[in-house]
Every structure is written in C-alpha cells, then in structure tokens.
Amino acid sequence: EVQLVESGGDLVQPGGSLRLSCAASGDTFSVYAMHWVRQAPGKGLEYVSAISRNGDYTYYADSVKGRFIISRDNSKNTLYLQMGSLRPDDTAVYYCARKVGSGDSYYFDYWGQGTLVTVSS
Amino acid sequence: DIQMTQSPSSLSASVGDRVTITCRTSQITSSYLNWYQQKAGKAPKLLIFAASNLQSGVPSRFSGSVSGTDFTLTISSLQPEDFATYYCQLGLTFGRGTKVDIK
Numbered sequence: 747e748v749q750l751v752e753s754g755g756d757l758v759q760p761g762g763s764l765r766l767s768c769a770a771s772g773d774t775f776s777v778y779a780m781h782w783v784r785q786a787p788g789k790g791l792e793y794v795s796a797i798s799r800n801g802d803y804t805y806y807a808d809s810v811k812g813r814f815i816i817s818r819d820n821s822k823n824t825l826y827l828q829m830g831s832l833r834p835d836d837t838a839v840y841y842c843a844r845k846v847g848s849g850d851s852y853y854f855d856y857w858g859q860g861t862l863v864t865v866s867s
Numbered sequence: 868d869i870q871m872t873q874s875p876s877s878l879s880a881s882v883g884d885r886v887t888i889t890c891r892t893s894q895i896t897s898s899y900l901n902w903y904q905q906k907a908g909k910a911p912k913l914l915i916f917a918a919s920n921l922q923s924g925v926p927s928r929f930s931g932s933v934s935g936t937d938f939t940l941t942i943s944s945l946q947p948e949d950f951a952t953y954y955c956q957l958g959l960t961f962g963r964g965t966k967v968d969i970k
Contacts, residue, residue, distance in 0.1 A: 783961075791903075791911065791954055791961040807959075841910055850958045851899040855922070857910040 748772040755861030768825040768842030776820040779845040784838035832865045873962030879970040886942040890955035900938045
C-alpha cells in the first residue's frame with residue numbers, strides 16, 4: 747500500500763528556515779507529480795507547491811514564491827520543501843499529496859499524515 | 868481565474884439523512900472536480916474524482932454529479948462515521964469546506 751510520511755515540522759522563529767520531507771513507499775514514486783498542501787489551524791486547505799515527476803517543473807503559490815523551494819530525490823523516494831523567511835501566517839499543518847492526472851485534470855489520491863510548522867517568537 | 872464557491876459552509880443532519888453539498892464554478896470548466904473528506908486531526912481522503920467517479924474503497928452512499936457549473940456531492944444516508952468536513956478541489960483551488968455535524 748502507498749504510504750506518504752512527512753517529517754521536519756517544528757517551532758521556528760519568524761524569519762527562520764525549515765526543511766520538510768515526505769518519504770514515499772509502496773509504489774513507484776518517480777512516475778507521479780507531487781504537491782504540498784497546507785492547512786492553517788481551523789482553516790481550509792491551501793495549495794503551496796508542486797513538482798513534476800522528474801523535478802524539471804516546479805510551481806508555487808504566490809504566498810510562498812521566492813521563499814519556498816520544492817524538490818525531490820527519486821533515488822530516495824523523497825519529496826522536500828525548503829522553507830525560508832518564514833512568517834507567522836505560514837503556521838500550518840503541511841501535507842504532501844500524490845497527484846494523479848495531468849494539466850488541469852487531476853486529483854490527489856494519497857496524502858501524508860501531515861507535519862506541523864509553527865512560526866512564532 | 869476560475870472562482871469556486873462551496874456551500875453550505877456547515878450543516879447539521881441526523882443519521883439516515885440525505886445530504887447534498889455543492890461547489891459552483893464561475894464558468895464551465897474541466898470536469899475534474901474532486902471531493903475529499905477530512906476528519907478532525909486527519910489528512911483529507913479522496914471520495915470522488917472527476918465529478919462522479921467513486922474512489923476505490925469508498926462506500927456507495929457517496930456520489931457525485933455535475934450540471935453545468937454546479938458540482939454536487941451527495942451522501943444518500945448519513946452514517947455516524949460521515950460527520951466530517953468535506954472539500955471540493957479543482958486544479959489548484961480548494962473549496963472553503965462544508966462541516967457536517969450532528970443535529
């Protein structure tokens with residue numbers, strides 16, 4: 747069975763950095779594009795970033811562009827999110843999700859359990 | 868940009884009730900609108916993909932349909948385990964969620 751396991755969430759001061767990881771197992775990681783989606787406390791789901799199967803293409807929400815970097819290591823079946831210049835409004839549970847489909851026609855069939863990032867002094 | 872409006876934001880229902888949740892898009896678009904269920908403290912779970920396709924393992928009381936710009940998630944007979952928050956998703960956009968709680 748497919749499993750996605752996030753790690754790396756922590757309490758960090760404003761302006762700080764953090765790297766999240768998402769370890770995949772149970773299927774061929776390299777054939778799927780991957781996304782990061784976050785959820786602020788008590789709020790809805792928000793797209794953060796996406797990366798193509800081989801890492802050639804990356805996408806970012808305007809709210810994180812220039813501060814976050816998404817990457818992947820298919821040899822390690824792992825997705826990453828390098829987060830910098832963190833702000834209090836980045837506080838959220840961060841989920842990795844596996845994308846099925848292409849273009850504008852896709853869905854997320856597997857999600858990790860989430861990792862909590864708290865930005866506070 | 869396509870706008871998406873999910874309604875209602877919350878509803879109270881009883882076990883056995885029929886429940887409908889709607890996402891309306893601002894224009895006719897891809898049919899790949901998807902529905903997720905999220906229970907407190909848990910990750911979202913895919914229920915319906917491409918408007919009306921039931922994800923493997925999801926009970927058949929869940930169904931999805933589309934009419935023009937209106938996408939609907941229906942729970943035919945609400946069960947105790949269905950009390951949760953439901954989200955629609957189209958591309959990079961998620962609806963604001965519908966919390967279903969016990970009447």
